[in-house]
Amino acid sequence: MNRKYNGDEPYAYWLANVLGIGNRMKRKLSAYTKSARAVYEMPEKELAQFLSGKKAEKMVKERKRWDVEGEYGKLQEKGVNFVSLSEPSYPEKLAAIEDAPFGLYFYGRLPDESVPSVAIIGARECSEYGRYMAGLWGNQLAGEGVALISGMARGIDSIGQRAALEAGGNSYAVLGCGADICYPAESRDIYEQMKMQGGILSEYPPGTGPKPQLFPPRNRIISGLSDVVVIIEAREKSGTLITADMALEQGKEVYALPGRATDSLSEGCNRLIKQGAGLMLSVSEMLEETGLREKKERWEENLSGAKSGEGDKGQVKLEDCLDFYPKSIEQLQGESGMEYREIVCRLMGLCMEGEVKQVSAGCYQKNGKYNIRI
Structure with a gap:
């Protein structure tokens, strides 16, 4: 139905x-x-x-x-969700960029605005050092509760996303084809996993095949959804640097992993650092310098507030409004009298606990295992 x-x-x-x-x-x-x-x-x-x-x-x-x-x-x-710029559930960070896509097609869910997000991108043909750092930082970002944004491309992108997913974190892939097409095919495992631990997004309608000209425009979405863009290995004339340029134009922080002066895979990163990009030495240091740690702590406080103290009373009210058929956030707002942001935060907590599931953009319903109050 x-x-x-x-x-x-x-x-x-x-x-x-x-x-x-x-x-x-x-x-x-x-x-x-x-x-x-x-x-x-x-x-x-x-x-x-x-x-x-x-x-x-x-x-x-x-x-x-x-x-x-x-x-x-x-x-x-087809089971593909769609959200337009005019809807409240459209990501605010993305809506703020100059050429935001009018519509987004997606599986899973959209990034939560209150949760810090970092893009890890880099060379497809990366070195063992690059592979190691992408995996390490993907894992650490997930451990810090930071959402990972990338393009699921072979190399640095998919390695960072796989590490984040394996650590139990959330990751979102922005594709240069329809959201219903797994590209590259070798990333099928994380493609399916992101539907449950994040989302698969595209501005292109379902059925749109991967074409070279579609990938550069999607980079503005990757940076637009991110608070910080981290570059791990990029040659002097690399497509990865397009994303870095777009991020800077959008007013986003850009960090780069330094490398040896004689290493061609580090030429782009070293050049970015010389031009003023942040020096990426550790996840912890980057979170402190960019203020993302403070943002993360505020998010955790809001999440814990939804589960204790006065938040429990509000949560009971929200539970009373939820049912086994989908309701939009606007419906829940009208029925509960709660603020939009408060509802989104609490719904996220309930989704993480498996008590509520998101069935489409901005629509939620009780899960079968939801504890019914009598």
Whole structure:
């Protein structure tokens, strides 16, 4: 059975799939009309105020051929979640970047805004030293309660993510293809594991195959979702440095692992450090320097507050609102009278305990083992 959706979701999905119009314009149109459905219903003359005549005409013709609810139903049948920029559950960090994707397709869940997140990226053909450091820091970040963001690429990316998952942490992969395609195929194990311990994200519709031109744009999402980007091994002219540049443009902290001056795999990292990037020597030191440790401690305090003291009373109220059919955060907010952030924090705690599960973007329901109060 397809889950229920609000009246705007199928139209947001349609708008995300409109070709020839960039993310900025889609965002502008949505802000102007206040909903994707209103964009869909805009007269051609009004559309022409934002788009060239030919683009406005093409958009009107294409929307007549698009079965809004039918196409959205097909997406649901595939089990892929979709969230648009206009929804509260869209990641705030990502929404803040200049060219944020209008829509995200994902499995699992979206990164929690209150949890610190770090991207570990680097060379595909890495050295044993690079492999060791990626694994070590992936493991340590997970132990510190930090979410790991990466692209699941062969080499440094997947090694760091695998280490984080094996340590019981959360990791999120941003793909340069549809979220329903595991690329590279050799990473199938962590691809499946991230659906349970994080998420698989993409701005490309399901079924989109991996193409070289799709990977550079996805790097802005990796850095956009991260508080800090850590580079482990990169040649002087490396694609990894594209992510570093994007991170700096977004105002994010960039750290790099130093290497020998004679090692070509360290040329890019050494150059970044010379230009002002942070010197990555230890996870603990990086967390202190960037303020992420303080952010992590605040998150832990909020999480523990949801389980004790006055938080218990609020949690009972939230439990009373939850049921065995999905409810959105907005529904829970209206029924409980709790603040949005408080609900998200407490839901995360319940999900971690296995008492509640997220069934789609911003929708939660009780698990079978949930303790029913009598």
